[in-house]
Amino acid sequence: MMTVNYSDAKHRFIQQWGALGTVWGISRTMAQIQAVLLLSPEPMTADEIMEELGISRGNVSMSLKSLIEWGVATKEYKAGERKEYFRAEKDIYRVATQVAHERRKRELEPMLHMLESIKDMDDQEVSKSKREEMKKVSSNILDLGKKCDSLLKKFISAEKNWFLNKIMKL
Amino acid sequence: MMTVNYSDAKHRFIQQWGALGTVWGISRTMAQIQAVLLLSPEPMTADEIMEELGISRGNVSMSLKSLIEWGVATKEYKAGERKEYFRAEKDIYRVATQVAHERRKRELEPMLHMLESIKDMDDQEVSKSKREEMKKVSSNILDLGKKCDSLLKKFISAEKNWFLNKIMKL
DNA sequence: ATTTAATTTCAATAATTATTGAAAATTCAA
DNA sequence: TTGAATTTTCAATAATTATTGAAATTAAAT
Secondary structure (H helix, E strand, O other): OOOEOHHHHHHHHHHHHHHHHHHOOOOHHHHHHHHHHHHOOOOEOHHHHHHHHOOOHHHHHHHHHHHHHOOOEEEEEOOOOOOEEEEEOOOHHHHHHHHHHHHHHHHHHHHHHHHHHHOOEOOOOOOHHHHHHHHHHHHHHHHHHHHHHHHHHHHHHOOHHHHHHHHHHO | OOOEOHHHHHHHHHHHHHHHHHHOOOOHHHHHHHHHHHHOOOOEOHHHHHHHHOOOHHHHHHHHHHHHHOOOEEEEEOOOOOOEEEEEOOOHHHHHHHHHHHHHHHHHHHHHHHHHHHOOEOOOOOOHHHHHHHHHHHHHHHHHHHHHHHHHHHHHHOOHHHHHHHHHHO
């Protein structure tokens, strides 16, 4: 079996994680910065991240701000130093629950509100079959959506081992 | 309680579903076409969809093609008619399993392969702590990733009620 | 208070992604 | 086959999203 050197492995990790970011609604750079921080044993400065990824100061600053808003990175200060240091949340289960928490709020909640707001649609101007189809489809989506909501809430607040054990026993 | 008329409800549904599409890695239009088809009691022609959403023929053709590739829409023919008709998968649980199937293949699998390929990283040129951090982080992600993989596979192939019952009992 | 270091903001620009529309291809009927 | 109806493709363009970089801001040290 061919071994892989550190810098190739790091490169693959950063690229793959970045690519995933773009289909998960965060920018490639944000995900790449998270990847760099995940691999770093020590917290890093914005300068070091700039250097590592070859991107601008502004971009690093804004991306770090977003990562912190998503709850997957933190800012730290070292005694006697003026610079700020950044650290990624390394407990990947914790990262998953944070992401679930944010996405539930940003995506699922507005969808459920819309579906609720449609429940009392009534309109004689339009055919019965159209009205019925809307009622049927939207209530089906609402049902499944509520189940997802309930599962996500459990996932977000449950103790890690309890949840994974339950899931793995299915 | 104020009632909502059909066309407002339809508009809200299409907009919200479309907005969700963009954060789920499909284009707004693709998601909007799916929404229109979901609300339609009868299969629709490309012309009708064009008209309904005010978008170009080419866009409709390409978006429908993608929806079919994702396994959430089908093409149909009516006896004695030359035009093609399109229908959305209305069983929303089925839509969810199809999406899970595709995303597992497109996103999770490549990530797991990358993580496996990094397992045998070895490199004396770099500090022990960096190597160890990479080993630790990547194996943690791999563990959780494999659990997700296993859960997704169950979800994709399980019988609907069995799965939902299990999940709701957690 | 002033200087210096560090960070943030945001208008301008670049890069990416989505959409159009007309030409090419396909499909069916005569 | 030829011709009309329909669909697909894809280069050009538009729209959106990400990134830069320099000015403004903030914060610490002198």
